[in-house]
Amino acid sequence: MCNDYEQRVTYAEYRKALEAIDLPVPPHETELALPQADDIRIGDTGPVMRVAEDEAVELFPMTFGFPPPAGKKAGPVFNFRSEGRSFAASRRCLIPASAFFEFTGTKYPKAKHRFTLNDAPFLCIAGLWREGQGNQPPAFTMLTTAPGPDVAPIHNRQVVVLRPEDWPHWLHLTKPENELLRPLPEGSLAVEEVRSGSD
Template identity: 60%
Template sequence: MCNEYEQHTSYVEYCKVVQNLALGVPIKETELDMPPGDDIRIGDMAPVIRAAGDNIVELAQMKFGFPPTRAHGPLFNYRSQRRHFGASHRCLVPASAFFEFTGKNHPRVKHRFTLVDAPFMAIAAIWRPGRKGQPSAFAMLTTEPGSDVKPFHNRQVVILRPGDWKAWIDLDEPEEELLRPLPAGSLNVEWQVATPHPTWKQDGF
């Protein structure tokens, strides 16, 4: 499952997309609210996009993965099918790319997925307020894999186009129409052997 992604979206680019959607941002918000990150992993702090009033969205720093329970470790991916999220805190995770790994032995092969026609993506997610001194946290929603991801994994995170951002945050469309894989050819994929110094290569599709 997706337990690692990167975030190199510029705040200026993000604001352009938000403005095109006729959404507002808080006056005090700056580029410091959208720090870059090469390899954001479970337990790291990262920005998410959430509702902050009528037609206003804000960036909030949260922890990747809900806290572990006695029976399970951190919950970082959450299956979306046959679930309703009207009572959930919904958000979006801005990302330049997400990663999937293949192979059972180390070093594994690391695959980097990016959108074909956009500089960054937004991953559908839910968040929970922090408790007992812990920060608020988020988990990414997953669905069945689309054609671009299926050769590498049997699940994938839900990627939303900008036109669906507000629909997810407000949930004014049915979940099954929003939380589904993108059409074939929507994602580029590069790969590398998972070493400390990557050299990315383009896959042939």
């Protein structure tokens, strides 16, 4: 599953994309809200898009991965299955990314595959967020679905990638979930192997 993504989107690209779909941003927000990173992994902090009290879409730093359920010896919940669930009462968010990664192979280092969205400067992954407990910061997880034709040769699941026109529909849930939380058509994602695996 997706436990690593890239955030190389510039703030200018981000603002231009939101303006094109009429999503307001906080007037005080600056490029500092969208730090860049070649790899954001489980436990790292990444910028997340959420609806603020004034209905603007703000970028907010959160930890990648929900803490494990209390009393369970498990790792963070970084991917969350979307099928058969309602998210109307959930805190929905978008994770901006220039690419996400999937890995193949059984030995380290595994082959690393980079996925980008065709015909768009960047993509957003549908997610959920929770407030932190105690002195912990808020955290987010990525929603997953069955793999589309672009991902299926690499992995048996994939994160939900949303096109820009669907970003407001997910944040405000103004479209049925089954129309949003599904794989994109063939040819929507480009893939390249950026690291060969061990033999």
